[in-house]
Structure formats: C-alpha cells, structure tokens
Amino acid sequence: MLTEIVLGDDMKPNQHTGIVGYGVYIPRYRISGCEIARVWGQDAGSVPVQEKSVPGPDEDAITIGIEAAQNALKRAQVPPEKIAAVWAGSESKPYAVKPSSSIIAEAIGATPHVEAADWEFACKAGTEAMQACFALVGSGMGLYALALGIDTAQGRPADPLEYTAAAGGAAFLIGKGEESLAVLEASHSYASDTPDFFRRESNRYPVHGSRFTGEPAYFHHVVQAASELMEDIGRTPEDYQYVVFHQPNTKFPLTAAKILKFPPEKVKPGLIAPYIGNTYSGCSVLGLAATLDIASPGDRILCVSYGSGAGSDAFSFIVTDLIEERRMRAPHVSVYIERRKAVDYAVYLKYTKALVMR
Amino acid sequence: MYGGNCCHNNNSHIGGVNLEISRNWRLRNQRYRLVGTECGCGHRSFPPRRICPTCRENPQNPVQFSGTGTVYSYSTLYEAPEGFEQFIPYTVALIDLDEGPMISAQLTDVDPEDVAIGMRVEMVTRKLKEQGESGLIVYGYKFRPIVGCYP
Amino acid sequence: MREVVIAGVGQIAVREHWETSLRDLAYQSIKKAVSDAGTDSVDALYIGNMLAGELSGQEHLGALISDYCGFDGIEAVRIEAAAASGGAALRQGAMSVACGLNDCVVVTGVEQMTDVLQDKVTAGLSLALDTEYELASGISLAALFAILTRRYVHEGCCSPEDLALFCVNAQKNAVGNDYAMFRREITVDTIMRSPMAADPIHVLECPPVCDGSASVVLLPAEKADLEAPVKITGSAVATGTIGVNNRPDPLVFESVRDSTEKALRMAGKTREDVDFYELHDLFPVVAALSLEASGFAKKGEGALMARNGDIALEGKIPITTMGGCKARGNPVGACGIYQAAEAVLQLRQQAGKNQLPCEVGMIQCMGGTAATTITHILEV
Numbered sequence: 001m002l003t004e005i006v007l008g009d010d011m012k013p014n015q016h017t018g019i020v021g022y023g024v025y026i027p028r029y030r031i032s033g034c035e036i037a038r039v040w041g042q043d044a045g046s047v048p049v050q051e052k053s054v055p056g057p058d059e060d061a062i063t064i065g066i067e068a069a070q071n072a073l074k075r076a077q078v079p080p081e082k083i084a085a086v087w088a089g090s091e092s093k094p095y096a097v098k099p100s101s102s103i104i105a106e107a108i109g110a111t112p113h114v115e116a117a118d119w120e121f122a123c124k125a126g127t128e129a130m131q132a133c134f135a136l137v138g139s140g141m142g143l144y145a146l147a148l149g150i151d152t153a154q155g156r157p158a159d160p161l162e163y164t165a166a167a168g169g170a171a172f173l174i175g176k177g178e179e180s181l182a183v184l185e186a187s188h189s190y191a192s193d194t195p196d197f198f199r200r201e202s203n204r205y206p207v208h209g210s211r212f213t214g215e216p217a218y219f220h221h222v223v224q225a226a227s228e229l230m231e232d233i234g235r236t237p238e239d240y241q242y243v244v245f246h247q248p249n250t251k252f253p254l255t256a257a258k259i260l261k262f263p264p265e266k267v268k269p270g271l272i273a274p275y276i277g278n279t280y281s282g283c284s285v286l287g288l289a290a291t292l293d294i295a296s297p298g299d300r301i302l303c304v305s306y307g308s309g310a311g312s313d314a315f316s317f318i319v320t321d322l323i324e325e326r327r328m329r330a331p332h333v334s335v336y337i338e339r340r341k342a343v344d345y346a347v348y349l350k351y352t353k354a355l356v357m358r
Numbered sequence: 359m360y361g362g363n364c365c366h367n368n369n370s371h372i373g374g375v376n377l378e379i380s381r382n383w384r385l386r387n388q389r390y391r392l393v394g395t396e397c398g399c400g401h402r403s404f405p406p407r408r409i410c411p412t413c414r415e416n417p418q419n420p421v422q423f424s425g426t427g428t429v430y431s432y433s434t435l436y437e438a439p440e441g442f443e444q445f446i447p448y449t450v451a452l453i454d455l456d457e458g459p460m461i462s463a464q465l466t467d468v469d470p471e472d473v474a475i476g477m478r479v480e481m482v483t484r485k486l487k488e489q490g491e492s493g494l495i496v497y498g499y500k501f502r503p504i505v506g507c508y509p
Numbered sequence: 510m511r512e513v514v515i516a517g518v519g520q521i522a523v524r525e526h527w528e529t530s531l532r533d534l535a536y537q538s539i540k541k542a543v544s545d546a547g548t549d550s551v552d553a554l555y556i557g558n559m560l561a562g563e564l565s566g567q568e569h570l571g572a573l574i575s576d577y578c579g580f581d582g583i584e585a586v587r588i589e590a591a592a593a594s595g596g597a598a599l600r601q602g603a604m605s606v607a608c609g610l611n612d613c614v615v616v617t618g619v620e621q622m623t624d625v626l627q628d629k630v631t632a633g634l635s636l637a638l639d640t641e642y643e644l645a646s647g648i649s650l651a652a653l654f655a656i657l658t659r660r661y662v663h664e665g666c667c668s669p670e671d672l673a674l675f676c677v678n679a680q681k682n683a684v685g686n687d688y689a690m691f692r693r694e695i696t697v698d699t700i701m702r703s704p705m706a707a708d709p710i711h712v713l714e715c716p717p718v719c720d721g722s723a724s725v726v727l728l729p730a731e732k733a734d735l736e737a738p739v740k741i742t743g744s745a746v747a748t749g750t751i752g753v754n755n756r757p758d759p760l761v762f763e764s765v766r767d768s769t770e771k772a773l774r775m776a777g778k779t780r781e782d783v784d785f786y787e788l789h790d791l792f793p794v795v796a797a798l799s800l801e802a803s804g805f806a807k808k809g810e811g812a813l814m815a816r817n818g819d820i821a822l823e824g825k826i827p828i829t830t831m832g833g834c835k836a837r838g839n840p841v842g843a844c845g846i847y848q849a850a851e852a853v854l855q856l857r858q859q860a861g862k863n864q865l866p867c868e869v870g871m872i873q874c875m876g877g878t879a880a881t882t883i884t885h886i887l888e889v
Contacts, residue, residue, distance in 0.1 A: 331508075
C-alpha cells in the first residue's frame with residue numbers, strides 16, 4: 001500500500017508517515033438548540049445544530065486532551081516515553097501563560113524528554129499541530145509525535161455562536177508509515193489575512209463577522225486547500241471514500257462538499273456537529289476520528305480543517321490494514337456521542353462558570 | 359482548603375488565596391497517574407509509603423495503577439469544604455482498585471442516584487479545584503463509570 | 510508513678526458564644542475548675558484545641574491563655590490531635606503529675622468555631638484527614654463517615670432508623686445537662702425528615718457548630734484533700750492509618766479497640782466493670798462502630814444496642830450520658846475535657862437528673878476517622 005504514494009510537488013515528508021493511533025474525548029453533557037432558543041425567544045426551528053456538548057464543571061481543554069491522548073496511546077500501544085513531541089492546539093487554553101501541552105505530556109507519561117508546545121490558529125490549531133508532527137517524524141527528528149485539537153469553546157450569550165460553541169477534542173499519534181493505520185499521502189495548507197472571527201486577549205468571548213465568515217472565509221479557504229491538494233497529487237472526488245470538513249454548523253460542510261462535487265454520503269460518517277456542535281480545534285479532527293472508526297483498509301480520506309483568521313489544512317490519507325485491530329482498543333466517537341445527559345440552560349450556566357459564586 | 363485568610367509560610371498569595379505551588383507540583387505523579395508503591399512482599403499502597411504496612415520492609419518501589427476498580431461505598435455532599443462549592447452536589451467514594459489498594463476519591467460524570475456499591479469505575483484526570491481566578495488549576499484523579507470501546 | 514486525681518472541674522455552656530473571645534471562653538472554664546478544686550497555685554496549663562490556628566488565626570495558645578488567666582510564668586502549651594486534642598491534653602497533664610514534674614495542672618479544652626462561615630468550618634474540621642489525598646479531592650470528614658454509614662447499613666448491620674436512635678438518646682440525655690446545646694428531645698421521624706448533609710447522614714444527625722470550653726484540675730492523690738476523689742486509673746492513646754481507605758476493614762476502628770484495651774489493662778478493669786462509656790459520637794455510625802471496636806458489642810451489632818435500649822441511662826452500658834457531641838455539642842478540641850468533666854460529675858454523684866449508679870467510667874475521644882483514639886478510665 002505504501003508504494004501507492006505518489007511523490008509530487010506538494011507538502012509531504014520525504015519519508016512515509018501516518019497516523020499510528022488516534023483517540024477522542026467528548027464531555028457527557030448536552031444542551032439542545034431548542035433550550036438556548038427558548039431562553040432568548042428565538043425560533044427553535046432554525047437552530048444550526050440539534051445539540052452541543054457542554055464541559056462538566058471539572059473539565060477544560062487540558063482534561064479533554066489528557067483523555068484523548070490516553071485513548072490514542074491505547075490504540076497505538078506505543079510507550080509514552082518514545083513520544084518526541086506533544087503539541088496541543090486550542091483556542092481555550094486554561095492558562096493564558098503556561099502550556100497545556102506540558103500538563104498533558106506529564107499526565108500521559110511522556111515527560112521529560114519531549115518537545116511540548118501549544119498551538120493556536122482558531123479552529124485549525126489541531127491540524128496545524130498535526131502538520132508539524134508529520135514534518136517532525138518525516139524529517140526523522142522523532143519516532144512519534146502527538147497532535148491534539150482540544151477546546152471548550154465559548155460563545156457570547158444570545159450570539160448565534162452560543163448554539164454551536166462546544167467542547168471536545170481528538171489526539172493523533174503520528175509515526176512512520178509502516179506502523180500507521182492511515183498513511184499520509186500528501187497535505188496542503190492555505191492561509192490568508194482574513195479577519196472573519198477573532199478574540200482580543202482580555203475578552204472572554206470572540207467577535208465574528210457574521211455572513212463574512214462564509215464565502216470569503218470558510219468556503220474560500222476550504223475549497224482552495226482541498227482542490228489544490230487533489231490537483232497536486234492527481235486525485236478527484238471519486239478517488240475518496242470519505243471527506244471530512246471543519247463543521248461550524250451542519251450546513252457549511254455539506255455546502256463545501258457540494259462545491260467540491262463530493263456526494264453527501266461521503267461527508268456524513270464524519271459529520272458530527274449536528275450532535276455535539278462545533279468543538280473548534282477538536283472539530284475536523286473529531287470528524288476524521290469518526291471516519292476512521294468505520295473506514296476500511298484501502299479507503300482514501302480527505303480531511304480539510306478551517307481556522308478563522310484564516311486558513312485550511314487539507315490532508316489525503318489512505319487507510320491501512322492496521323485500522324481493524326487498533327480502532328477496537330479505545331472508545332469510538334459514537335460511544336462518547338451516545339454517552340449524553342441533557343442539561344437545561346441554568347445548569348449550563350453553572351457548568352460554564354457563568355454564575356457568580358463569590 | 360489547606361490555608362485560608364490567615365498567613366501560612368507557603369509560596370505566595372494572590373487575593374488571599376494560598377497558592378501552594380510546590381506542594382501541588384510534588385504530587386503530580388500521584389495525582390495524574392496514580393503512582394503508588396509496591397513492596398517486595400507484593401503489598402501495594404496508595405498513597406505511596408516508605409514502610410510496607412504488611413511486612414514493614416523498606417524501600418518500596420513506585421508502581422502506576424491502571425485505575426479500574428469497584429465502589430466500596432459512597433456519599434453525595436450537599437455542604438462542601440471551602441473551595442469546592444461550585445461542584446455541589448458531588449459524590450465521593452472509597453474505591454477498591456483492582457490491583458489492591460483502596461482509594462478515596464471524587465466520582466464524576468455520574469448522577470448521584472445512579473451510583474451504587476459495587477459499581478465498576480475507572481480513573482480519569484479532571485480539575486480537582488481552582489485557586490480562585492488567578493491561582494493554580496489543580497488537576498488530579500477522579501473516577502467515573504467505565505466507558506466501553508464500542509457502541 | 511503517682512496516682513492522679515481530678516480535683517476540680519469547670520464547664521461553660523456549649524453555645525454560639527458571639528460575645529466571648531477564645532481566651533475568655535478558656536478563662537471562664539478554668540476559673541470554675543480552679544475554684545471547684547479550691548487550689549490557688551497552678552504549675553502548668555495544657556490546652557486541648559484543634560482549630561484556633563485555622564479558624565481564629567491564632568496559634569501559641571499556651572502563652573495567650575496562661576497570660577490572660579494570670580498564671581504568670583508557668584509552663585503552658587497547646588496539645589493537638591484533631592478532635593482528640595482534649596483527651597491528648599488530659600493525658601499530658603496526667604503524665605506530668607504522675608511522674609512528679611508538676612503538682613497542680615490545669616487541663617483545658619477550648620474551641621471557637623462560630624466566628625467563620627460553614628464552608629470554612631467544614632474545611633477546618635477536614636484538616637484532621639490526609640489533606641493531600643482526602644481533602645484535596647473535596648472529601649470532608651462528614652463525607653467519610655457518611656461513606657462508612659452507607660456501607661454499615663449495606664452490610665445489613667442495621668436500618669438508617671436504628672442509627673438515628675443514637676441521636677434520640679443523646680438529645681434525651683442533654684435535657685438534664687445545663688451545659689448542653691440541644692436540650693430538647695427529638696424523634697427518629699424528625700431526624701429522617703431533615704435534609705441530607707452528606708448522604709445518607711441527615712442534618713439532624715450532625716453535631717452542631719459551636720463554641721465551648723471545659724477544664725479540669727489535676728493533683729497527685731497524695732496532695733488532694735478530698736473525701737472521694739475521682740482518680741485517673743487508665744490512660745491510653747492508639748493510632749491507626751490516617752486514611753480510612755488504608756485499613757483492612759474500614760468498619761473496624763482499630764485505634765478504638767487498641768486504646769480501650771490498653772486503658773482497661775492499665776486500670777486493671779474489664780468491660781464488665783465499666784458503668785458508663787462517654788464515646789465520641791461525632792455521627793451515629795461512630796457510636797455504633799465504637800461500641801463494636803471497644804468490645805461492648807459484636808461486630809455488626811453496635812446499632813442493635815441503640816435499638817435494644819442498652820445505651821440509655823438505665824441500659825446495660827449508658828453512653829453520651831450528658832448529651833455527647835450530638836446534643837451537648839462538639840467544640841472539637843474541648844470534647845475530651847467535657848467528657849472528663851461530665852464523668853467526674855457522674856462519679857461524684859452530682860449528675861442531677863442524669864445520675865447513674867456508678868463507680869467506673871470510660872471516656873474516649875477520637876481524631877479524624879479514628880486515626881487517633883484516646884481513652885481514659887476514671888473511678889472513685
């Protein structure tokens with residue numbers, strides 16, 4: 001299977017690399033779009049997702065990252081001390097200054113001989129870390145590198161983002177191609193200064209450009225990254241069994257698929273935003289994990305992230321025989337999706353620490 | 359929790375909160391990874407011990423527990439010690455670890471009415487407490503009902 | 510060793526003493542005890558206290574209180590063993606008299622808890638636990654006893670209502686004690702209808718947060734000019750693991766068993782000789798497990814003694830004869846001294862309506878989840 005990789009001009013390491021293990025985590029609590037709509041007197045019929053995940057009172061991006069990383073290691077069965085880098089992508093760092101990655105690395109036993117750092121690029125921080133992991137392993141600087149996309153996203157009350165800003169994450173252990181359950185065929189990153197969504201340092205909630213977040217931002221970058229990648233390596237939508245897009249809502253990824261001429265059924269296995277909302281840095285990587293949960297050896301997967309500000313990372317993966325055994329070793333995305341307890345708006349406020357306790 | 363408004367000789371203070379930075383840092387192996395001790399005689403302890411309670415031997419070797427176990431008994435708290443108010447109501451338990459020792463810990467991701475003696479649980483790493491808005495976030499073990507691998 | 514007697518006792522009513530300072534609480538009970546003993550020269554002052562540092566921001570109680578009482582220049586120290594602090598101070602005082610280093614020793618227990626809010630008290634009391642492995646997880650002292658309560662009931666030892674009978678008995682006895690905080694009878698039904706504090710322990714099964722002080726004056730028997738002096742004939746401390754989780758059976762209070770046996774052996778007494786047992790009834794399950802560990806009940810049958818009336822004033826082994834922690838109140842570090850003062854009143858036949866026919870009493874206080882237990886045998 002590795003021999004199928006076509007070396008071209010695009011972003012790919014000169015050694016075969018791939019995903020050795022992956023793991024996810026989604027908090028147990030959910031709030032429905034209808035419940036949020038009820039509080040603000042909005043039309044419950046037009047909510048962007050059915051439900052979104054809500055972090056419990058003892059959860060944050062770091063605890064999400066620890067469990068996702070532990071699940072990735074269960075699948076990979078790689079000793080943690082062999083991990084050369086733990087790179088955590090998030091826009092909801094519990095500490096403004098103090099890395100989340102060092103806490104995660106300590107918790108999984110990867111310290112002390114490890115490169116630990118936090119990455120930030122709005123919702124694509126996770127795939128940004130993944131790109132760097134492929135580069136690190138591909139260059140031979142490390143045997144394994146762990147990339148995380150983890151977030152407990154905040155939406156301003158009554159803002160449209162409040163319906164979707166959710167919590168969850170995924171971790172991908174990157175290693176050599178021959179050890180991988182999915183090998184990297186090639187990738188393509190695309191970025192520009194497009195301020196569709198941002199948060200200044202001292203603010204709790206981000207600001208977004210409303211409809212500006214669509215056409216010039218999300219769709220332009222996603223479509224460009226995906227089509228450039230396919231063009232560079234001579235692929236067409238027909239070559240892919242699955243495609244995963246960043247999912248700020250249910251509609252955007254389906255529209256992106258339509259533009260790129262992917263049928264909806266290739267999107268749906270990785271389309272989890274309707275059930276858990278937009279987990280920001282965790283979003284496209286959770287979609288990729290959900291797709292790996294059901295993919296077959298030989299399947300080709302296109303994964304395209306999107307981060308506001310703005311940019312997209314597109315990856316082309318080929319699933320290997322190792323998927324069958326490894327995916328059984330840790331909880332599937334669907335397990336976490338089905339492990340749910342609905343909360344009302346009051347409990348949601350309590351859990352997200354919106355109540356003044358002192 | 360440990361300190362309060364009054365003065366203790368510890369690292370530093372922010373807004374009356376006693377940070378205890380070094381004390382929490384020292385405990386990271388126990389808190390994050392359930393590192394206890396194992397004696398040559400086979401007795402395992404958590405928290406770690408210098409002297410084996412069974413054979414009185416020393417030294418003890420570090421051992422990381424897998425974190426699965428069974429609820430021995432539990433209680434749901436409606437009045438919390440200072441610093442845990444935001445978690446009320448929460449459930450605490452004594453848990454028989456599969457590898458030997460019994461541990462006292464908080465349960466998470468479970469409703470009080472669903473907890474039972476004999477329930478199977480697994481360790482997760484969560485926020486134990488936050489030292490106010492400005493202080494340390496203390497992470498450590500809690501236990502929750504076991505999550506399976508497939509639907 | 511010299512024989513030690515309790516020559517004087519003094520208590521102040523256990524209350525919310527809003528108008529009285531820590532040092533004044535201690536002064537009032539010391540004054541009464543010294544007056545009761547009829548002595549005027551004090552060699553040493555031992556103070557049992559757990560929480561002054563944490564709740565009042567005041568350490569160094571030895572100098573503070575001896576200064577305030579006008580005991581210029583004497584030996585004065587605070588002794589701490591969590592809720593067993595009072596018993597620990599009593600033992601230190603008795604040892605110093607017994608060995609001849611001091612002749613007249615005042616032992617006082619004092620605690621002021623009502624100056625701070627409930628969450629601070631809960632955290633303070635929980636400092637008796639392993640703070641790094643119990644309190645750090647949000648586990649309070651009450652939570653651990655609630656866990657033991659649930660397990661005790663789960664193992665079929667009794668019903669929750671049986672446990673509530675310990676509180677019914679305590680409050681009934683407190684009616685006859687002028688110094689008690691809850692001087693009214695209560696029913697099982699009222700207890701079971703009260704809210705949960707730490708499930709399955711109800712609010713009305715918890716001792717009150719309160720202030721109090723009690724003192725005793727110790728003398729060598731040879732220098733005590735008393736007709737029927739109350740002697741301290743047994744004194745023993747035993748410790749167990751700090752964490753209740755590290756015991757082979759968390760429902761066996763080994764330190765209660767060990768200190769009871771040591772104290773009885775020292776006094777040359779058996780359980781049959783003991784006429785009443787002032788145990789540390791912090792919660793009903795503690796009373797039940799103490800009765801079992803001390804050998805007055807078989808394992809798993811401690812609560813049956815409440816159901817059968819064995820613990821009542823007219824029962825086989827009366828406990829908490831003046832109300833105990835539950836109804837007299839639980840000024841933590843002072844508890845052991847309140848127990849001593851109450852036992853002295855019983856043995857002197859000065860216990861009023863609650864008077865028992867008695868010659869030997871056993872008093873016992875406990876720190877944490879029975880990590881420390883201190884037992885004394887008093888007799889006339």
